[in-house]
Amino acid sequence: MYKHIALLVRKEGMSHDAFVDYWQTNHTPIAREIEGVVRYHTVLPADPAASEFDGVAELYFDRLDALHDALGSEGSRDYDPAKGKAKEAREDVDNFLDIERRPRFIGEEFVEKDVTGGDTTGLYKHSAFLVRKEGLSHEAFLDHWANEHVPLAREIPGVVRYTRVVPTDPEASEFDGVAELYFEDLDALRAGLGHESSRDYDPDHPKARAPREDVDNFLSIGDRPRFVGRETVQKDETGGA
Known part of the structure; x- marks a missing residue:
């Protein structure tokens, strides 16, 4: 499936609680x-005071063209759909979001x-927005991620679901x-990946340590936004896939 991920920052002057309520x-x-949305997730920060963002919204589509029809292309932040719920949603974001500070990602x-x-x-989900290491091509990054890092990340203690979005x-x-790494509770997430505000976590467990050490081989850590939050599936027409 194809997925639009938006990292949300609340409008200036709005409290986090008011943002969440709206x-x-x-x-x-x-x-x-x-139109075209088959699954929709909202993710609220586990610790708003330590979070870089106020939330994450994730919209799934069966087809890439359906996603672009509803939400615009990868490079477009000013897409103005002509009609329907896509138009209504685009107009509504101005009521509670800082559009210029909202990173977005479209991937499979x-x-x-x-x-x-x-x-x-x-x-509870840890979402890491990855930037490749300087000097590494995107293709080499994808190869290392899929073939070297994924087998390590799958074995992190407590991980119950792990997805890559390319x-x-x-x-x-x-x-x-x-x-995206999912855990049943926040304690398990922190044991495997560290606290929300920590980028220099050094775990003791060997199966948590191995993927942490491997990130230095293909990622630019300082340029990698991360988000730790609790997910709610707001809509699912995929049969749980």
Whole structure:
């Protein structure tokens, strides 16, 4: 499936609580009905005070052209759909989001591990927005990620679902990929990946240490936004896939 991921920053002058209330109460019912959307997730920060963003919104589509029709191309932030729920949702974001500070990512999702049965509501998720190491091509980055890093990341203690999202248009993308690791509770996530505000976590467990050490081989750590939050599936017409 194809996925649009938006890292959300609230409008200036709005509190985080007011942002969450508006997003969940006003915007989500609109976003669920955007033409072509087959699955929709919202992710709220586990620790808002330590988070770089106020939330993450994820819209899934069966086809890339359906995604572009509804949400625009990778490089477009000012897309103005002509009609329907896509138009209504685009107009509504101005009521609660800082558009200029909202990174977005369009990619194809690859499920590398899943013991959840597809129901991720209530799970805690670590989303890492990946930027490749200087001097590494995007193709070499993808090769290392898929063939060297994924086998290590799948074995991190506590991981119940692991997905990679690969950009459909790398040249227009702000990131080289998104890695999503799910855990049943926040303690398990922190044991495997560290605290929300920590980028220099040095785990003791060998199966958590190995992927942490490997990131230095292909990622620019300082340029990698990360988000730790609790996910809610707001819509699912995929059968839990």
